[in-house]
Amino acid sequence: MAGEIKIGTVWHGAGDGAKPIPATVRIDGDNLSTALAAPTIACVESALDVPSTPTETGLILKLTSSTFFEDGDPGTTFIESLVARNWLAQDRQYDAILALHEALANAIIHGNLAIAGGNAETPEEFKLQGQLIVDRLGDPAFGNLPVTLTAQIVDNGLEISIQDCGKGFTPRPIDPDAPEPDVGILAKRGRGIGLIRESSDGMRHEDNGRRTIIFYSTASNVQ
Amino acid sequence: MQCSVTTSDDSVNLTFSKRLIYSDTAGFAPLLEQVKKHGLPNCAVDLKELEHIDSSGLRMLLLLHDVCRDIGAQLVFKTTQGQVHTMLMHSRFDTIVTIENH
Numbered sequence: 001m002a003g004e005i006k007i008g009t010v011w012h013g014a015g016d017g018a019k020p021i022p023a024t025v026r027i028d029g030d031n032l033s034t035a036l037a038a039p040t041i042a043c044v045e046s047a048l049d050v051p052s053t054p055t056e057t058g059l060i061l062k063l064t065s066s067t068f069f070e071d072g073d074p075g076t077t078f079i080e081s082l083v084a085r086n087w088l089a090q091d092r093q094y095d096a097i098l099a100l101h102e103a104l105a106n107a108i109i110h111g112n113l114a115i116a117g118g119n120a121e122t123p124e125e126f127k128l129q130g131q132l133i134v135d136r137l138g139d140p141a142f143g144n145l146p147v148t149l150t151a152q153i154v155d156n157g158l159e160i161s162i163q164d165c166g167k168g169f170t171p172r173p174i175d176p177d178a179p180e181p182d183v184g185i186l187a188k189r190g191r192g193i194g195l196i197r198e199s200s201d202g203m204r205h206e207d208n209g210r211r212t213i214i215f216y217s218t219a220s221n222v223q
Numbered sequence: 224m225q226c227s228v229t230t231s232d233d234s235v236n237l238t239f240s241k242r243l244i245y246s247d248t249a250g251f252a253p254l255l256e257q258v259k260k261h262g263l264p265n266c267a268v269d270l271k272e273l274e275h276i277d278s279s280g281l282r283m284l285l286l287l288h289d290v291c292r293d294i295g296a297q298l299v300f301k302t303t304q305g306q307v308h309t310m311l312m313h314s315r316f317d318t319i320v321t322i323e324n325h
Contacts, residue, residue: 191314
């Protein structure tokens with residue numbers, strides 16, 4: 001619920017030496033930025049399972065779907081933390097925020113909340129979809145499902161993955177050399193994947209569509 | 224999403240700030256209803272303080288365009304250079320809506 005104090009655990013260090021700080025860290029609103037600052041390697045909302053094997057060259061943020069929808073925009077805060085660590089170049093910040101928002105929308109709305117994407121073409125349908133989102137966010141069976149963001153430094157750049165708990169889907173093949181199909185000016189849907197591609201240096205799906213991985217090359221990063 | 228709504232004799236004015244993204248889906252529907260209810264001949268949308276928009280936000284603006292078309296209102300977006308203006312131009316919104324860029 002908006003305004004609720006959110007508590008999480010942050011981990012410092014890596015591997016077997018990683019130790020959780022007592023779970024008194026606020027992760028709501030502006031406090032999330034502090035929680036994600038170095039040397040944190042993982043920040044997990046209370047009551048969620050801790051991801052395995054956090055490493056010093058990565059950063060994990062795991063929150064419930066309902067928390068991602070509250071004020072404060074955790075996705076933007078996550079990207080800002082990567083820029084602050086010099087893992088992502090400043091001039092790619094807005095690209096990465098856009099790509100992450102697109103992936104988060106798919107992960108939460110279509111993945112965890114299991115809401116189909118093709119039925120909100122009119123204001124009336126849009127209103128119904130909005131109410132369905134509110135209803136499902138308030139239902140623990142949907143709203144408490146986590147989304148895990150992981151940033152990992154790789155040999156030639158930075159990968160940002162977005163993992164949901166939905167039923168997944170069969171992604172259409174992505175030809176990195178082919179332009180994204182024109183969806184048309186008035187299209188109410190179908191822009192997301194194209195925007196991720198255009199605002200990143202690569203993307204792919206794994207885990208039957210439940211994990212989207214967005215890539216930024218070393219050439220556009222500050223190491 | 225943060226949005227203020229004001230009206231004048233012939234215009235409903237929406238002023239957005241912060242972000243217009245996927246998490247604003249539920250909050251945007253009442254704005255569409257307000258614009259439709261007022262039924263004024265002009266709808267001015269100030270996006271100059273809006274910092275970020277994604278494809279869900281674009282869809283919301285398209286739905287606003289549909290509502291204005293249905294009630295016969297002239298829709299104008301007011302922007303400044305930045306991510307929002309770039310997204311609108313990239314999506315060719317300037318071919319369906321008047322965009323005043325200052």
